Amino acid sequence: MTEERNTTAKTKEKPKEPAAMERTGVGGSPVGPIGIVLITTYLILASILLLYSLVQFWPPPTPATGSAPTSSPVAFLFWTLSVSDEVRLIFIMAIAGALGSLVHALRSLYWYVGNRDLVRSWLAKYILLPFVGSTLAIVFYFVVRGGLFSPSATIQETSPFGFAALAGLVGMFSDQAAEKLKDVAATLLTPTPKGKDHVAPKTEKGSEDKDKDKPKTEEGTKTKAGEKG
Numbered sequence: 001m002t003e004e005r006n007t008t009a010k011t012k013e014k015p016k017e018p019a020a021m022e023r024t025g026v027g028g029s030p031v032g033p034i035g036i037v038l039i040t041t042y043l044i045l046a047s048i049l050l051l052y053s054l055v056q057f058w059p060p061p062t063p064a065t066g067s068a069p070t071s072s073p074v075a076f077l078f079w080t081l082s083v084s085d086e087v088r089l090i091f092i093m094a095i096a097g098a099l100g101s102l103v104h105a106l107r108s109l110y111w112y113v114g115n116r117d118l119v120r121s122w123l124a125k126y127i128l129l130p131f132v133g134s135t136l137a138i139v140f141y142f143v144v145r146g147g148l149f150s151p152s153a154t155i156q157e158t159s160p161f162g163f164a165a166l167a168g169l170v171g172m173f174s175d176q177a178a179e180k181l182k183d184v185a186a187t188l189l190t191p192t193p194k195g196k197d198h199v200a201p202k203t204e205k206g207s208e209d210k211d212k213d214k215p216k217t218e219e220g221t222k223t224k225a226g227e228k229g
Contacts, residue, residue: 031118050099057091096164097137098130100171105129133171
């Protein structure tokens, strides 16, 4: 009887597993197997297409002697296009930015699928990330090209490897890139006043709470120092 009571007590003392947080609203339901397969296929096919596009749009090597051509043909799928070097570099930036965002999307997807925590509200982000990454990469290209290069600089005086690396990083870290552009715009433009419906990010709220706690700590420290004195 004593052993049975001890066994029953141990069973009752076992900690219960925390219940999964219930999500409400649009897109709060989990993604099913078909949705996971479809979004994974979309991301993989988009990555293959962008890799092919990057290879096709990559500029040919500059000849050792003579002047380099200002435009050259590009064979893309079933079409052959004549693209200038400047436009080719813009295409490279857009493609590399989209590739970087796809790396971020694929890493995020396998993480949430592996933890069985993927919900439908994330699908729109995975679909739109390549477009966000390519757009941000082009904006960064204009900022860097206009700010660090002379207007008379030719395409031969730039490095497609450097710009492609920058575009890939911008795509992978699109949130940080958008914040950096926001800082640049804040130094050039006048900040707009916050509206009545402004919602502060959660991180700011947490930092505000920390700031509220700081004066109390300092006052407590001063009081203790006064008591010691």
